[in-house]
Amino acid sequence: MIRERYINFLIGALLLIVPLVALQMDEPFIITLATKAAILALAGVGLNLALGQGGLVSFGHAAYFGIGGYAMGILASHAQDYAPLMEVPFVIEGTNLMPVIWLVAIVASALAALLIGALSLRTSGVYFIMVTLAFGQMFYYFAISWPAYGGEDGLSIYVRNQFPGVNTLDPIQFFGICFVVLMAVLFLVNRLNKSPFGLALNGAHQNEERALTVGINVYRLRLVAFVISGAITGLAGALFADLNRFVSPTMFSWHTSGEIMVFIILGGVARLFGPVAGAAVYILLEHMLGGISEYWQIYLGLILLFVVLFAKGGIVGGLARREVRHDG
Amino acid sequence: MTDSILRVDNICKSFGALKASDGISLDLKPGEIHALIGPNGAGKSTLIKQIAGGLKPDSGKVYFDGRDVSQHSTARRARAGLGRTFQISALAMDFTVLENVVLGAVGQSGSVFQFFRDAMKDTRLLERAYKALDRVELRDLAHVRTSELSHGRRRQLEVAVALTLSPKAFLMDEPMAGMGAEGSQALTGFLEALKAEAPILLVEHDMDAVFALADRISVLVYGKIIATGTVDEIRTNPEVKLAYLGEEDAA
Amino acid sequence: MPPSANSEQMTIHRRGRGLAGETIKGRAMSSILIIEQILNGLQFGVMLFLMAAGLTLIFGVMGLINLAHGSLYMVGAFAAAAVAGWTGSFLLALAASLAAAALFGALIELTVIRRLYARDHLDQVLATFALILIFSEATRWVFGSFPLFLNIPEALSGTLTLPGGIEYSRYRLTIILIGLAVAVGLFLLISKTRVGMRIRAGENDREMIGALGVDISILYTLVFALGAALAGLSGALVGAIQSVEVGMGEPVLILAFVVIVIGGIGSIKGALAGAILVGLTDTLGRTMLPWAFAAFMEPSAASSVGSSLASMLIYILMAGVLLFKPTGLFGSA
Numbered sequence: 001m002i003r004e005r006y007i008n009f010l011i012g013a014l015l016l017i018v019p020l021v022a023l024q025m026d027e028p029f030i031i032t033l034a035t036k037a038a039i040l041a042l043a044g045v046g047l048n049l050a051l052g053q054g055g056l057v058s059f060g061h062a063a064y065f066g067i068g069g070y071a072m073g074i075l076a077s078h079a080q081d082y083a084p085l086m087e088v089p090f091v092i093e094g095t096n097l098m099p100v101i102w103l104v105a106i107v108a109s110a111l112a113a114l115l116i117g118a119l120s121l122r123t124s125g126v127y128f129i130m131v132t133l134a135f136g137q138m139f140y141y142f143a144i145s146w147p148a149y150g151g152e153d154g155l156s157i158y159v160r161n162q163f164p165g166v167n168t169l170d171p172i173q174f175f176g177i178c179f180v181v182l183m184a185v186l187f188l189v190n191r192l193n194k195s196p197f198g199l200a201l202n203g204a205h206q207n208e209e210r211a212l213t214v215g216i217n218v219y220r221l222r223l224v225a226f227v228i229s230g231a232i233t234g235l236a237g238a239l240f241a242d243l244n245r246f247v248s249p250t251m252f253s254w255h256t257s258g259e260i261m262v263f264i265i266l267g268g269v270a271r272l273f274g275p276v277a278g279a280a281v282y283i284l285l286e287h288m289l290g291g292i293s294e295y296w297q298i299y300l301g302l303i304l305l306f307v308v309l310f311a312k313g314g315i316v317g318g319l320a321r322r323e324v325r326h327d328g
Numbered sequence: 329m330t331d332s333i334l335r336v337d338n339i340c341k342s343f344g345a346l347k348a349s350d351g352i353s354l355d356l357k358p359g360e361i362h363a364l365i366g367p368n369g370a371g372k373s374t375l376i377k378q379i380a381g382g383l384k385p386d387s388g389k390v391y392f393d394g395r396d397v398s399q400h401s402t403a404r405r406a407r408a409g410l411g412r413t414f415q416i417s418a419l420a421m422d423f424t425v426l427e428n429v430v431l432g433a434v435g436q437s438g439s440v441f442q443f444f445r446d447a448m449k450d451t452r453l454l455e456r457a458y459k460a461l462d463r464v465e466l467r468d469l470a471h472v473r474t475s476e477l478s479h480g481r482r483r484q485l486e487v488a489v490a491l492t493l494s495p496k497a498f499l500m501d502e503p504m505a506g507m508g509a510e511g512s513q514a515l516t517g518f519l520e521a522l523k524a525e526a527p528i529l530l531v532e533h534d535m536d537a538v539f540a541l542a543d544r545i546s547v548l549v550y551g552k553i554i555a556t557g558t559v560d561e562i563r564t565n566p567e568v569k570l571a572y573l574g575e576e577d578a579a
Numbered sequence: 580m581p582p583s584a585n586s587e588q589m590t591i592h593r594r595g596r597g598l599a600g601e602t603i604k605g606r607a608m609s610s611i612l613i614i615e616q617i618l619n620g621l622q623f624g625v626m627l628f629l630m631a632a633g634l635t636l637i638f639g640v641m642g643l644i645n646l647a648h649g650s651l652y653m654v655g656a657f658a659a660a661a662v663a664g665w666t667g668s669f670l671l672a673l674a675a676s677l678a679a680a681a682l683f684g685a686l687i688e689l690t691v692i693r694r695l696y697a698r699d700h701l702d703q704v705l706a707t708f709a710l711i712l713i714f715s716e717a718t719r720w721v722f723g724s725f726p727l728f729l730n731i732p733e734a735l736s737g738t739l740t741l742p743g744g745i746e747y748s749r750y751r752l753t754i755i756l757i758g759l760a761v762a763v764g765l766f767l768l769i770s771k772t773r774v775g776m777r778i779r780a781g782e783n784d785r786e787m788i789g790a791l792g793v794d795i796s797i798l799y800t801l802v803f804a805l806g807a808a809l810a811g812l813s814g815a816l817v818g819a820i821q822s823v824e825v826g827m828g829e830p831v832l833i834l835a836f837v838v839i840v841i842g843g844i845g846s847i848k849g850a851l852a853g854a855i856l857v858g859l860t861d862t863l864g865r866t867m868l869p870w871a872f873a874a875f876m877e878p879s880a881a882s883s884v885g886s887s888l889a890s891m892l893i894y895i896l897m898a899g900v901l902l903f904k905p906t907g908l909f910g911s912a
Contacts, residue, residue: 057701119898122905126644126700127844130836131901137833138894145887196434196447203431206420210428213380213418214435214493215407221440254833258708265705295720301712308706309694 044275046232052270055205060136068237109234154248268314411495432492624858625758633806639845649828655811680811843910
């Protein structure tokens, strides 16, 4: 019965130590894997807010991940071509500055989440799953059929974007950026979970009727949570695009939505560090099983099936064995 | 009639061919317990839902605290001071007892959109929460998980959560359901004291409790109120006997 | 051989860009073309109905959301392609698609799905997502990554002249007829037969059906296998006008979800109405929008704007339904 706090610390420390050791051993590929894990974890942290705390089973978070990715792709491609994004009525230039890109990614994905959430939250249960999945797919088809930014082939960015004072092309420094962003978001989300907002969100998840009858506007509450959730996943999308220096409609695909959800279930639903543990294990599995068999997803499927059927609670839940929520 | 806190005016609600509410009017005056009784399927839950806001009537109005709230949502009516308890406990079962009442305080204070303060360390919220717990004598169990509470304690907690709203009126759906004789008796005493603070519209099957507690009783049969009056008036009303109490005897 | 000349009118969504839309560029929009597109839309809708009917039945009776329904569609298509390859018989291929999908459906119901009925929707989604991964990779392992082809049978190839002089594919017309026949069959099954009565009872009250002495677990397996067989049939029929490949079921699955959201969950009638509506909207949108935009834009821009918008049209339709009737056109509140 270890306290969840220590487990969280351990997970965070491992994620930091592995790439540092890899740096010593001159294994840049492992650093890249750790970076990927940190970014995917961030996407999972976003979804976990809606899904874990709010009980909103969104199967369309690839939409925000993709929007974040395309925010980066579009801004950076205009910057690398020296062609302004638009000239009428005023000039907007592209940019290769990460902070600006992140801001645009967050705002754009938040707006999309506002629109999709406003419609989807009119439904609940299995409808909500189907509707979010369908709206996510809408972005996928749009990205494929819109030729301006690469269409089906996607969009390559030749140089990684800049962050003041950091050499982003150095794998360990880029990892550092992603790690710091992840930790900062985890800190904020932890505060959020404990705040009146988080209490209300979780309370409405457990018993909607109760939340309504103490005067909480559950629809608005969930919509705000959904928007924050989408914005975090959008930020992850921008970082992911920067990691690969490439965006394509695949980021919007429903498999991506499914994978983000898998991080959460592997790590532990509604656990703060659940998505971090889940994403790291996912990357590890992909890497190890992928080495054994070309058809590694069969094993992934079997593991996922096992976790869902027999090991609910995931990694953090399995280690901590403690109530998700507690006061004091 | 102007002094009633809650007034239902000629409410109608149909589901297909079924008239669940067929021109219902009733009111709740300060300081009273007004019991709503009726056989199963008479439309009590439908009526309660329309008063609380979960269901919109086809026609007719609901007035609360001098205002027409017919178009207001459940949440808005709750914030206006309509406290509610449920037949089947509606509580966040994974929360502790304290978290449940703090949730009520959050709703009452309208601080839902505060993102960075720790709710469980907020003195204003805690003060209100503990005050409500004290009223139902649950402070000692503040840190127990709600799912571990006994049935009777959950009922008490329901009332405590409603109390955090400082309600102007209570809507209680079978608060005695599933409670032992002792628990029922304790709750009866508690409601007796509570009504001075805010009147109670009480749906209850336990006839002993109703006759012991109620100042007025309304009898609902097939979506219509067939009689409203004091305990004695209802006891002796032949129509009520035929439609309802007689049925009890037969059963 | 590629799947015949019909592929020019391919309506399956995944192809993204409206091929049909491009073929008409520069041609005037004739009434014959519109009727042709309406028929294409009907054919597409009927296919979607076969998918959506199974999904909605399984949800209505067992309360389960099954993402792996698309995998059963794929299983049907592969079984048909394999059997057609061995025997050369299209009828045997269709029979194989029904049998294989029903068999695999029953198999996963017995091993996995029935553990999920009492679980929440999140568990159902994740477990059936896992099944998709397993099905897709296993199929890739057995059949390889290259698409298979299923030929349209000789008797149904070519076109038929409809009243009014419209030439239309015999095969597509057959699909429409098969789909409508299945719809009628399902209505009769549910409203007239004993099994149907049990299904309706199961929808209303699971405990009551248990009290009636019906072995509920056998009923559930049967319903699941029936839904699976419909998906398999759909996959096989579409397989002949499209290539048979891994992942082919997923876009159709999501469209079937759109159909269910529009029609209302648990309602066969809603599934039929939703499917036809989605089929027509999508097909006509892909044809008409680029054409409509061409009226005031230069052709290449019109084609790209039009087809981008067309790819979103059914989702906009879904959004509209959600705004005005969140429970779907035939859903109960």
